[in-house]
Amino acid sequence: MEREKRKRRWQLEYKLASVCIAILFLVTLAATSLIRGNEVKSMEVNNNRERPVSLIEKEEIKGNIDDENSPKQEVKREIKTQDDSVESSSVSDTAIQTEKKQDETIKQSNNHIIYLTFDDGPNQYTDAILDLLGRYNAKATFFMLEPNMERYADSIRRMVNEGHSIGMHGVTHNAKIIYQSSEAVVNEMKRGQATLASISGLNSYLIRVPYGSVPHMKPAYFEAVNREGFKLWDWTIDSKDWKFLSRKYVSYILEQLESYSNPDEPKVVLMHDKASTVEHLESLLQKLTELGYEMKLLTEQLEPVTL
Numbered sequence: 001m002e003r004e005k006r007k008r009r010w011q012l013e014y015k016l017a018s019v020c021i022a023i024l025f026l027v028t029l030a031a032t033s034l035i036r037g038n039e040v041k042s043m044e045v046n047n048n049r050e051r052p053v054s055l056i057e058k059e060e061i062k063g064n065i066d067d068e069n070s071p072k073q074e075v076k077r078e079i080k081t082q083d084d085s086v087e088s089s090s091v092s093d094t095a096i097q098t099e100k101k102q103d104e105t106i107k108q109s110n111n112h113i114i115y116l117t118f119d120d121g122p123n124q125y126t127d128a129i130l131d132l133l134g135r136y137n138a139k140a141t142f143f144m145l146e147p148n149m150e151r152y153a154d155s156i157r158r159m160v161n162e163g164h165s166i167g168m169h170g171v172t173h174n175a176k177i178i179y180q181s182s183e184a185v186v187n188e189m190k191r192g193q194a195t196l197a198s199i200s201g202l203n204s205y206l207i208r209v210p211y212g213s214v215p216h217m218k219p220a221y222f223e224a225v226n227r228e229g230f231k232l233w234d235w236t237i238d239s240k241d242w243k244f245l246s247r248k249y250v251s252y253i254l255e256q257l258e259s260y261s262n263p264d265e266p267k268v269v270l271m272h273d274k275a276s277t278v279e280h281l282e283s284l285l286q287k288l289t290e291l292g293y294e295m296k297l298l299t300e301q302l303e304p305v306t307l
């Protein structure tokens with residue numbers, strides 16, 4: 001009897017244990033499938049993230065097309081706009097940066113070259129100009145009046161030795177005389193050219209006409225000087241040192257440099273062999289050096305600028 005009872009109890013216990021195991025198995029199974037389900041869902045989300053934003057947005061907007069006022073859509077549109085703007089701004093930023101870099105390279109090559117020119121010499125101020133130019137490792141171009149050449153022949157020879165450039169500025173510096181005819185212009189320049197050659201051995205074709213080419217140089221005059229092979233230079237920056245007769249010409253040059261809008265246009269500065277110009281020339285050279293300018297000379301190979 002006792003044995004029978006024990007056997008039944010054992011069977012009962014066995015069944016109970018089996019049920020427990022079965023329940024445990026089912027619970028485990030359910031839990032596993034739940035986790036897997038979540039994993040799949042999150043994978044889908046991730047996949048969506050990897051797809052182009054615009055594609056997702058388009059699909060979602062398509063789905064919500066009738067639901068114009070839905071706040072959900074508003075949020076999504078907002079996100080899309082933000083994403084798009086980020087995307088397009090990053091693309092355009094790169095383009096702008098590349099463009100900027102190219103621009104800067106061009107600007108640096110042109111922007112850091114300046115051509116200083118001095119008219120109406122040589123005279124008693126020319127040597128002081130040469131001293132200062134030498135100190136700042138600057139080169140310049142001197143447009144000279146023929147009558148001054150003989151008198152300051154030593155200054156001319158010094159200029160040549162120190163690597164500066166020389167051009168002719170005529171003989172009379174009188175508008176009524178030099179601009180009488182194309183022959184008059186050519187003759188004054190030729191006379192200067194011959195005197196310069198006799199002093200220095202230099203055969204220059206660089207010229208600047210008195211008061212600049214505007215308004216006196218007629219088309220026929222231009223044709224005449226071109227025919228003779230002269231290279232007529234005006235300027236792009238007028239220092240107005242002839243008018244200010246003070247330090248003001250320096251700041252006037254610097255202001256023009258700051259607002260210089262065309263990087264392709266050479267910076268040709270008009271100055272004169274004058275006492276007040278010499279007096280403040282060092283501050284100009286100092287400033288230009290600080291700004292990283294290279295002061296170079298005009299050559300016959302350069303394309304001249306005219307007003």
Ligand SMILES: [Zn+2]
Pocket residue numbers: 119120169173210211
């Ligand atoms: Zn002049």
